Structure formats: C-alpha cells, structure tokens
Amino acid sequence: MVDVCWGVPAKVLSVNGQIATVDLGGVRREVLVGFEGISPGQLVMIHAGIAIGSMTLEDFIVNVTIYRDLIEEELINSGVTETAARKRANEEMNKLLRSFGIEKSIEELQNLPGTEEE
Amino acid sequence: MLPAFDQDRIRQVFRENLSLATRLRETIEKCAEEIRKRESCELIKIMNFCGTHEWTTTRYGIRSLLPHFLDLVAGPGCPVCVTPAHYVEAAVKLALEGIRVYTYGDVLKLRGPGSSYPASLEEAKACGGEVRVVYSYLDAIADARKHGRESVFFAIGFETTAPSYALPFRENMVPENLKFLNAIRLTPPAMKYTIKLYQERGLLPIRGVLAPGHVSAIIGASAWDFLPKEHGLPTVVAGFEPIDVMLAVAQILLMIRENKPETKIEYRRLVRWEGNQYAIKAIEEVFEKTDAVWRGLGLMPRSGLRLRGELFDKFDAMKCFGISEAGTTGHDSSGSEIPSGCKCGEVVVGISKPVDCPMFLKGCSPAKPWGPCMVSSEGTCNVWARQGIKTSEPFKGGQGG
Numbered sequence: 281m282v283d284v285c286w287g288v289p290a291k292v293l294s295v296n297g298q299i300a301t302v303d304l305g306g307v308r309r310e311v312l313v314g315f316e317g318i319s320p321g322q323l324v325m326i327h328a329g330i331a332i333g334s335m336t337l338e339d340f341i342v343n344v345t346i347y348r349d350l351i352e353e354e355l356i357n358s359g360v361t362e363t364a365a366r367k368r369a370n371e372e373m374n375k376l377l378r379s380f381g382i383e384k385s386i387e388e389l390q391n392l393p394g395t396e397e398e
Numbered sequence: 399m400l401p402a403f404d405q406d407r408i409r410q411v412f413r414e415n416l417s418l419a420t421r422l423r424e425t426i427e428k429c430a431e432e433i434r435k436r437e438s439c440e441l442i443k444i445m446n447f448c449g450t451h452e453w454t455t456t457r458y459g460i461r462s463l464l465p466h467f468l469d470l471v472a473g474p475g476c477p478v479c480v481t482p483a484h485y486v487e488a489a490v491k492l493a494l495e496g497i498r499v500y501t502y503g504d505v506l507k508l509r510g511p512g513s514s515y516p517a518s519l520e521e522a523k524a525c526g527g528e529v530r531v532v533y534s535y536l537d538a539i540a541d542a543r544k545h546g547r548e549s550v551f552f553a554i555g556f557e558t559t560a561p562s563y564a565l566p567f568r569e570n571m572v573p574e575n576l577k578f579l580n581a582i583r584l585t586p587p588a589m590k591y592t593i594k595l596y597q598e599r600g601l602l603p604i605r606g607v608l609a610p611g612h613v614s615a616i617i618g619a620s621a622w623d624f625l626p627k628e629h630g631l632p633t634v635v636a637g638f639e640p641i642d643v644m645l646a647v648a649q650i651l652l653m654i655r656e657n658k659p660e661t662k663i664e665y666r667r668l669v670r671w672e673g674n675q676y677a678i679k680a681i682e683e684v685f686e687k688t689d690a691v692w693r694g695l696g697l698m699p700r701s702g703l704r705l706r707g708e709l710f711d712k713f714d715a716m717k718c719f720g721i722s723e724a725g726t727t728g729h730d731s732s733g734s735e736i737p738s739g740c741k742c743g744e745v746v747v748g749i750s751k752p753v754d755c756p757m758f759l760k761g762c763s764p765a766k767p768w769g770p771c772m773v774s775s776e777g778t779c780n781v782w783a784r785q786g787i788k789t790s791e792p793f794k795g796g797q798g799g
Contacts, residue, residue: 286450286775287558287612287638298569299536312536314561316676325615325668328502328555329534330562333615333674339667346639349457357764357775357784 286350289340291379292322292331300324300331305376323380337380341389348373348386422644423463429651430468436655443469443602444650445748447589448610449476449776450638456785458640460647470647471748472781474588475610477554478504478774479746480692481581483735486510488721489519489552489579493527497719498549500538500576503531504774505554507767509737519552535562542576550577550715556585558612560703561677564684567710577715580704583690585613586621587701591692592747593629601749606632606650608643611665618673619663626659637665684710691723693770694736694743740769745778752779759783 290302290309300313302324312330323340324331348369355365373386382389430442446452452472455461461470474480487510493499499519506520506529516522523529528549532538535551542549553563560582566572589607596603609622614635625631632653636646646664653659663669681703690702705714715721736743739757744750752758752771762768764783771777775784 298565298571309533310536311534312562312565314565314677315674325612327612328559328562329536330559330565332558332561332612332677333668335667346454353453353457353775353784
C-alpha cells in the first residue's frame with residue numbers, strides 16, 4: 281500500500297532500536313517504532329511506515345473485515361478486476377491471519393456459526 | 399420492525415454484529431426523532447472529520463440506515479485534499495529540474511494551480527521528471543542515501559504521519575541530500591475553523607463530531623475536549639468498522655438528547671485520553687506549530703508544523719530551493735487554490751456534497767481528477783465516485799447549510 285492515509289495491522293518480527301521489522305501478511309517491511317514498549321510478537325497498527333500503537337488479537341479480529349475491504353479497494357484502484365481483487369484480498373488477509381496464529385480464514389470469521397440466526 | 403431492505407443491508411454489512419447493528423439503528427432512529435420533535439428542526443447535522451470515516455460511511459451504505467433528517471457530512475480530514483496547490487507546483491518544478499521527488503501514491507494525481515501541463519507529479523513523471531512513489535519516509539531515506547543526489551520528500555499528512563517524519567530527524571537518520579517539503583497539517587484547528595465558518599455563514603450548525611481514530615491515537619482523545627467544552631458539541635473518537643460508525647452516531651445522538659456534551663472514546667482498541675506521549679514528544683522536539691494555508695480554506699492559525707530553526711534548516715526544501723510560502727486564499731472556490739468550476743472548497747467542509755458540483759463525474763473523476771477532493775482515496779469526491787451513494791431517501795442535493 282502506498283497511500284498515506286490508511287492504517288494497516290502487522291505483526292512485529294524483530295526490533296532494532298528505532299526500526300522494527302514487521303510482517304504485513306507475508307510481506308516483510310521495516311517500519312519506524314512510534315511508541316514505547318514494542319516487542320516481537322506484538323500486533324501493531326502501521327500508518328505511513330510507522331507503528332503508532334499496539335493491539336490485542338481480539339482488537340485485530342474486530343477490524344478484520346475493514347482491512348480486507350481496504351486491500352480490495354487498493355487493488356481495484358490499481359486496475360485489478362473486482363472478482364480478482366476480492367480473491368487476492370482474501371488470500372492476503374488469510375496470510376496475515378495465519379501469521380498471527382489464527383487458523384480461521386477470513387471467510388470463516390465473517391460467517392461465524394449462529395450469527396445469521398441472530 | 400425495520401423494512402426488509404434495511405434488514406438485508408444490515409445483514410450484508412454487519413455480519414457478526416447483526417443484532418447490535420439492528421439495536422443501534424433503532425436507537426439512532428428513536429433518538430433522532432425525539433430531538434427533531436423537541437427542537438422542531440428539519441435536519442440534524444453530524445460531521446465525520448476523517449476521510450476514512452467517510453470511506454466507511456459511504457462504502458457500507460451507513461447513510462441508508464440513518465433517518466433522512468440525520469445528515470452525516472464529511473469534514474476536512476483528508477491531508478491530500480488540503481495540501482496547497484502551490485506546493486504541488488513547486489514539487490513538479492523540482493522533479494522536472496532533475497531533483498528526485500519522493501511522495502505517497504495518493505499524492506501523484508494532485509494538481510497544482512491552473513491548467514498548464516504538467517500540473518501534477520504524475521504528469522511530471524510522464525514528462526521525464528524524477529518522481530518516486532514510496533511507502534514511507536523511511537523508504538525515501540534509504541533510497542536517497544543510496545543514490546546520494548539532491549532529492550526532496552513531499553511530506554503531507556496529519557498528526558498520525560508527523561511522528562514518521564519527526565523520529566528520523568531526531569535520530570539523525572536523514573541524509574543531507576534529502577530535503578523536506580513540509581505540508582503537515584493539524585486537525586483540531588481545522589475543526590475549529592469549520593465550526594466558525596458555519597457560524598459566520600449562518601449555516602445549520604454541526605451538532606456532533608466523529609473525531610478521527612488514528613489521529614487521536616497520537617494526540618489523545620482529550621485533544622477534542624474543546625468541542626464539548628467550548629462549543630457544546632458531543633464528540634466521539636471512533637474506529638473505522640461500520641459498527642464503530644453506527645455506535646459513534648448513536649452515542650452522539652444520545653448526548654444531544656440528554657444535552658450532556660462530552661468527549662467519548664469508542665475506538666478503545668487504539669486510542670487513549672493522553673495519546674501516544676512518545677510520538678508527541680518526538681514531534682515537539684523536531685517541529686513547532688505555525689500558521690498554515692489549507693487548500694480551499696485559506697490560512698488557519700497554528701494549524702501546521704514547521705521544522706524547528708537552525709538544527710533542521712539545512713533540510714527545509716522551502717529555504718534550500720527558494721520556494722515561497724503559500725499565499726492566503728480566502729474561503730472562495732474561485733481562488734487559485736481550487737480549480738475553476740470545482741466545489742472542493744465547500745465539499746471539504748461538508749457544506750456541499752460532491753453531487754452538488756457541476757464537475758462531479760463529468761470533467762472530474764478518479765481516473766482524471768480535477769479538484770483535490772477527487773484525488774486521494776480518502777477525498778470525499780473520490781469516495782463518492784468509487785463507492786456510489788446510498789442514502790435513505792433519493793438525494794436532493796443542496797442540503798448544505
């Protein structure tokens with residue numbers, strides 16, 4: 281993603297001074313450390329190349345739909361067809377979920393048993 | 399009982415939050431109706447400040463779930479939209495002179511003043527200009543170190559992005575060949591300006607504010623306390639899921655109904671009252687507040703950041719390349735900051751809707767943006783153009799005010 285505005289989640293792999301290496305769904309990136317107490321394994325919010333804060337796994341799952349949709353939007357904007365964008369966005373989100381140790385896929389998370397009947 | 403259409407939409411959008419969304423919709427409708435009856439008003443206007451909130455609102459059709467007399471309008475929360483045209487013109491000129499210009503992807507199509515060619519960095523690149531799209535300031539630093547030639551980073555953004563600039567300066571990571579074209583803007587002064595503008599124009603006032611989530615992760619929710627305390631406006635710092643927006647709207651309406659304006663944090667997943675003190679300290683060490691021009695809005699006091707003197711002068715692109723500061727333009731869409739025929743000056747503060755602009759999806763589209771609000775994926779016109787418009791009633795236009 282190269283737009284300035286979107287915030288995206290990532291997992292911290294390592295920290296070296298002001299720089300952290302993070303996993304953005306299978307893509308490794310170096311980002312700036314923008315808060316105190318960052319550590320490997322943490323889930324963080326990345327905004328224009330800086331980690332601005334940490335999140336719990338539960339926080340991340342609450343946001344999972346919008347992240348998928350943001351990726352899809354980016355792909356469509358870059359010329360990918362809607363169907364292909366949806367497929368790729370789901371794939372990227374599933375990689376991200378797996379990197380966080382979540383075995384469920386985005387499709388499963390969005391159709392949790394029982395929710396349709398509520 | 400909600401109509402079948404709404405049930406379907408709620409089911410599509412809210413999935414696992416279906417029952418909560420349904421309850422929120424009922425609360426919103428009930429509260430809004432009570433307020434309307436009590437105050438005999440035709441319209442209740444709430445502002446979402448942030449471009450990502452507008453994206454969520456439009457993408458998920460939130461407006462179609464709200465009563466038709468509840469107007470959720472977009473505010474000036476898109477940093478690309480408010481970057482002065484003058485800076486774009488300067489960046490284009492530098493790129494054509496062979497100076498490598500780094501910027502974010504959503505700045506590429508932003509146009510400078512007038513209709514000359516090339517007017518944007520994208521066009522400058524097509525003309526052989528040195529333009530590089532980067533993911534972050536850090537990437538520009540790495541590339542500038544590698545090639546060692548004169549280069550400039552076109553630094554746009556709000557408080558969320560500011561620490562990504564401040565930290566490399568503070569840690570001496572920035573090479574001297576990488577200059578800094580600074581267009582950082584601060585959000586609370588813009589919200590203050592917008593409220594004042596509505597008052598001065600005698601427009602129907604904004605009754606509540608959805609404050610930006612990620613900006614508030616840096617500056618803290620207490621930075622918005624002036625809204626309830628000085629202006630009596632209920633304010634909710636909200637996240638970006640559709641359920642976050644619904645929850646924030648409901649909270650605002652409850653506060654209006656009870657006449658108890660406060661600041662509330664809905665986005666507890668990331669936002670604290672005191673903000674991110676580490677980032678705030680870095681920003682204060684490197685930058686100081688300054689009066690700054692916002693495209694289409696004009697000069698706002700203490701609404702920008704500039705590099706603190708001496709220590710950082712050698713990085714200041716304005717000084718190094720002799721670029722003059724952007725002049726002031728009043729809130730006048732005929733001013734040179736906003737292209738002729740474009741209503742971005744009004745769209746950016748929620749006075750006009752994109753569909754009120756005669757150029758919307760005619761001479762101005764996401765593929766070929768004319769006005770600044772059509773450029774970025776967070777610009778209101780861009781969002782409306784890409785996502786379509788779903789309102790609870792056929793849109794009549796001209797409801798600004």
